[in-house]
Amino acid sequence: MADNRRSAPFYMTATTQFGLEEVLAEELHQLGATIENVGQRAIEFSGDTQLLYEACLWCRTAMRILKPFAGFYARDEKALYREVGRIDWAQYIRQDQTFAITAVVNKSTFEHSLFVAQLTKDAIVDQFRNRTGERPSVDVKNPDIRLHLHMIENEVILSLDASGESLHKRGYRQQTxxxxxxxxxxxxLLLLSGWDGKKTLIDPMCGSGTLLTEAAMIAQRVAPGLYHQGKFGFENWPDFDAALWESVQLDARQMRIEEPQAYIAGSDLSREFIELARQNVAAADLEDFIRLGVRDVKEAKAPAKEEPGIVIMNPPYGERIGEEAEMDALYKAIGDTLKSGFQGYDAFIFTGNLEAAKRIGLKTSRRIPLYNGPIDCRLLKYELYQGTRKISKPE
Structure with a gap:
C-alpha cells in the first residue's frame, strides 16, 4: 500500500520571495521535480511523496511547500460555506488535532481574507460537530495542520502546508x-550570484553572518531543513510515511561534506556582530568552514594566497532621516575597497539605497530587482578587473 502511495506523482506549490522564482525552480528541478509553472512568488510542480519530503529538507529559497487537495468556485458566502462543507475533512484533520487557516484573497467579491478564513473554519468545525459531536481546536500559533486557502476571482484552491514553521527560519539564529x-x-543572493560553492567568498560587512552561514551550507552540501525547529507540517498528516522520512533525512546527513570546499571569510566593524556571527555559525555546526574577524570595510582586502572569487555584502540602507551624508560616505568607502582590495573578483552588493549605491563609482554589469521585507532592493554586480584592461595589439 505504502509503495503505491509513495510513487504516484501529485501537484505541489512552493512559495518564495519576489525575484527568487527561477532560482527555486532550478532547486526543485535538481531534486527531480517536474516544473509545471513559474509564477509570481510561487512555483507549481509535480512529484511523489519522497520529493515532497526532500523539497522541505533541501530547498534553500522556499518559504513553504503546499499540497493542493481541493478546488472550487464560490460566488458568495453561502457557496463558500457549502463547498468547504462538501470536503471530507476527516481525511485531513483528526478531531484531536489543532488546525489553522491562512487565506489569501485576490480580485474577488470577498473583501477580507480574515473573513474568508473564519467562514472556512466554521464550515470545517460544523462538519466535525455534526458527525461526531467533537471538534478540532484552532491554534493560530503552532497548529498540527496548517491549511492554505488561495482565492483569485472567486476560484478557491485549498492546500495542506507541508512546512510547518516557514522554511526560511532555519533555527541556527541565536538572537534576532x-x-x-x-x-x-x-x-x-548566493545562488543568483552564480557562486559555485568552490571559489573564495568574502563578506566584508557580514553583520550576524547569515550570508556566510548559508554559503558554508551550500559549499558543504548541508540540507537547510536539518536545522528546522519542531515538526514539519507533513509529519502530522494522516498519510505520513515515517520510514520514508527517516531514509530521506539519513540520505541528507550522509550528503554533508566534511572537508572544507571553499575559503569563506567575513568581517565587520562591530565586535558585537562578530560575536553574534560566531554564535550563529556554532549553532549551525559550521565553525570549521568560516573565518571571522573584526575589521572596518575600509581595511578589507582579498586574502593573499587564495584565488579570486566573489565578494558579497548587504550594507546598511540608511532608512533613518538625516543619514544621507553618512550613507554616501559608506558607499564611497565600499567602492574604494572594491577597487583597491578585490581586483579580479566579482562583487555583489545587495542594497535598498540606490541613491547611495551611485557613490560606489563602478559600472554595474547586472542589476537584479528583489525585496528585503517591504524594501525595494537591487542585487548589483560589479566585475573588478585586474588592473586596467588593456587590449593587447597583435605582434
Whole structure:
C-alpha cells in the first residue's frame, strides 16, 4: 500500500520571495521535480511523496511547500460555506488535532481574507460537530495542520502546508535583535550570484553572518531543513510515511561534506556582530568552514594566497532621516575597497539605497530587482578587473 502511495506523482506549490522564482525552480528541478509553472512568488510542480519530503529538507529559497487537495468556485458566502462543507475533512484533520487557516484573497467579491478564513473554519468545525459531536481546536500559533486557502476571482484552491514553521527560519539564529537578511533571501543572493560553492567568498560587512552561514551550507552540501525547529507540517498528516522520512533525512546527513570546499571569510566593524556571527555559525555546526574577524570595510582586502572569487555584502540602507551624508560616505568607502582590495573578483552588493549605491563609482554589469521585507532592493554586480584592461595589439 505504502509503495503505491509513495510513487504516484501529485501537484505541489512552493512559495518564495519576489525575484527568487527561477532560482527555486532550478532547486526543485535538481531534486527531480517536474516544473509545471513559474509564477509570481510561487512555483507549481509535480512529484511523489519522497520529493515532497526532500523539497522541505533541501530547498534553500522556499518559504513553504503546499499540497493542493481541493478546488472550487464560490460566488458568495453561502457557496463558500457549502463547498468547504462538501470536503471530507476527516481525511485531513483528526478531531484531536489543532488546525489553522491562512487565506489569501485576490480580485474577488470577498473583501477580507480574515473573513474568508473564519467562514472556512466554521464550515470545517460544523462538519466535525455534526458527525461526531467533537471538534478540532484552532491554534493560530503552532497548529498540527496548517491549511492554505488561495482565492483569485472567486476560484478557491485549498492546500495542506507541508512546512510547518516557514522554511526560511532555519533555527541556527541565536538572537534576532539585529535586522538581518532572512535565510532564504541570503541563500537566494548566493545562488543568483552564480557562486559555485568552490571559489573564495568574502563578506566584508557580514553583520550576524547569515550570508556566510548559508554559503558554508551550500559549499558543504548541508540540507537547510536539518536545522528546522519542531515538526514539519507533513509529519502530522494522516498519510505520513515515517520510514520514508527517516531514509530521506539519513540520505541528507550522509550528503554533508566534511572537508572544507571553499575559503569563506567575513568581517565587520562591530565586535558585537562578530560575536553574534560566531554564535550563529556554532549553532549551525559550521565553525570549521568560516573565518571571522573584526575589521572596518575600509581595511578589507582579498586574502593573499587564495584565488579570486566573489565578494558579497548587504550594507546598511540608511532608512533613518538625516543619514544621507553618512550613507554616501559608506558607499564611497565600499567602492574604494572594491577597487583597491578585490581586483579580479566579482562583487555583489545587495542594497535598498540606490541613491547611495551611485557613490560606489563602478559600472554595474547586472542589476537584479528583489525585496528585503517591504524594501525595494537591487542585487548589483560589479566585475573588478585586474588592473586596467588593456587590449593587447597583435605582434
Amino acid at each position: 535583535n539585529v535586522a538581518p537578511l532572512n535565510e532564504a533571501l541570503a541563500a537566494g
